[in-house]
Amino acid sequence: MLGYRFTQFTPPPAGPDKGFEQLLKVFLQLVTITSGDVQEALSWLNEVDRQYGLTDDEYGMGDFIEDLKKRGYLEENPQDGSLKVTGKSEGEIRRSALEEIFGKLKKSGRGNHPTPHPGLGEEASTDQREFQFGDSIDQIAMTESLRNAQLNHGLSSDLLLTEADLEVRDTEHRSQTATVLMIDISHSMILYGEDRITPAKKVAMALAELIKQKYPRDFLDICVFGNDAWPIEVKDLPYLQVGPYHTNTVAGLELALDLLRKRKVANKQIFMITDGKPTCLKEGLRYYKNSFGLDRKVINKTLNLAAQARRLRVPITTFMIAQDPYLRQFVKEFTEVNQGRAYYSSLQGLGHLIFEDYKQNRRKSL
Numbered sequence: 001m002l003g004y005r006f007t008q009f010t011p012p013p014a015g016p017d018k019g020f021e022q023l024l025k026v027f028l029q030l031v032t033i034t035s036g037d038v039q040e041a042l043s044w045l046n047e048v049d050r051q052y053g054l055t056d057d058e059y060g061m062g063d064f065i066e067d068l069k070k071r072g073y074l075e076e077n078p079q080d081g082s083l084k085v086t087g088k089s090e091g092e093i094r095r096s097a098l099e100e101i102f103g104k105l106k107k108s109g110r111g112n113h114p115t116p117h118p119g120l121g122e123e124a125s126t127d128q129r130e131f132q133f134g135d136s137i138d139q140i141a142m143t144e145s146l147r148n149a150q151l152n153h154g155l156s157s158d159l160l161l162t163e164a165d166l167e168v169r170d171t172e173h174r175s176q177t178a179t180v181l182m183i184d185i186s187h188s189m190i191l192y193g194e195d196r197i198t199p200a201k202k203v204a205m206a207l208a209e210l211i212k213q214k215y216p217r218d219f220l221d222i223c224v225f226g227n228d229a230w231p232i233e234v235k236d237l238p239y240l241q242v243g244p245y246h247t248n249t250v251a252g253l254e255l256a257l258d259l260l261r262k263r264k265v266a267n268k269q270i271f272m273i274t275d276g277k278p279t280c281l282k283e284g285l286r287y288y289k290n291s292f293g294l295d296r297k298v299i300n301k302t303l304n305l306a307a308q309a310r311r312l313r314v315p316i317t318t319f320m321i322a323q324d325p326y327l328r329q330f331v332k333e334f335t336e337v338n339q340g341r342a343y344y345s346s347l348q349g350l351g352h353l354i355f356e357d358y359k360q361n362r363r364k365s366l
Contacts, residue, residue: 019059020067026054027068028093031085032205033198036239038074038083085238093238097205098213131166139168178219178263179358180256181207184274185224185240186247196321197242200273203350207271207358208234221259225252227280227287231259246280246289250298253305253316260314268314269361271354275321277330278302294330306338316340317357319350 026048030041042065049055055064068074073089076082128141148165181204189197204222211220223231226245229252252272260268278298281288290298309316316338320331328344335342341361343353 019055020064023054023064024068024073024092025096027064028089028096031089032093032097032201032238033195035241036085038085042083087235090235090238094205094209094212094234097202098209100202100206128167128169131163131168135168141167141169176217176219176265177215177267177269177361178221178260178265179211179268180221180223180259180270182229182252182256182270182272182274183222183224183240184226184247184252184272184276185242186226186245186276186279187242188247188276189242196275197240199350200321201237201240203273203354205234205237207354208237210358219263219265221256221263223252223255223259225249225255227251228282229255231255246287246291247274247276247278248280248282248287249274249278250281250301250305253302253309257305257309257312257314260312268312270309270314270316271319271358272316273319273321273350277327294326299330303334303337306334306340310338310340315361317354317361318342319354320344321350 023045027041027045030044031038034040034044045054046061049061055061065074069076069083071088072086073092074083075086077084128144131140144167145161145165146159148167149159149161152162152165153160183200183204185197189200208220208222211218220234221231222234222237223229224240225248226243227248229248232240249272253270256270260270277294279289279291279295281298281301288297306316316335317340318331318335320327320342331342331344341357343357
């Protein structure tokens, strides 16, 4: 009699490819933390290897660096021999951030946002209705239509199927959305020895990769704000650095609204990742700054922009990486004025909250 025989499983030895993949994950993390400084990332990787034995006699760190260049992750400057990451590395960093933050998310073939409105669309709904002129034959629910024919005309050898018997499944209309992601790069993002900018960058990269894979028809603009605000490209995200800046939230919101005005879609929104209060305004060529408490002049201008965004039907979702009571009070007032959303999150939970709210905002867009 045939059966199964169980024996002790002995895993195969790790080959060069497996060793490379393991080191690559750590290296990409370090490149993100060092804002694209390959030399510093490799120095850290060597130190980690020295402490934890990531390599062995069969596959050393020198082999790994050569493989990075051969496989197109690093590019060597022929002039001085310096190394820099390539576009392939940037894409891999974004995919790594997506996997880390959004977990088991899988790529969708069409990937647009559902709305509450049925109509001509791409994804089948559970709702059914009578056939109407112009409906596609692909929408006809054959089982239900044949049952209607039997009920309406009786069982006979000659099945009679009329237009009145036909039922169709509605498809969900899918919406196109324009999103602006605002990232705070003020000095407080690394204040008191706490690295808040690296998780913020990872969230931004994960969101960008999510939209590219799952919602390819959406628009995503990214801007950073410190003393001023300026737009950046998706490829710039791994290299973001905190500067000696105050927090000019007004400049960031003004730029975000300007970017959204250029997008000719009905559904628009702003995500803002920040860890502190607005502390700065620009008045002509002069910067008005006050880091001590909540400055009435700065706060009022910020709230005015929140109200303006509401009139333009642009919800603002704020992700505050802070738990200070007086900051929570400000964000609560800001959110009430805009009728948006606010989350107070630990750095570890930030990505999950953004992902959930991104999907929910899409469903309510129309």
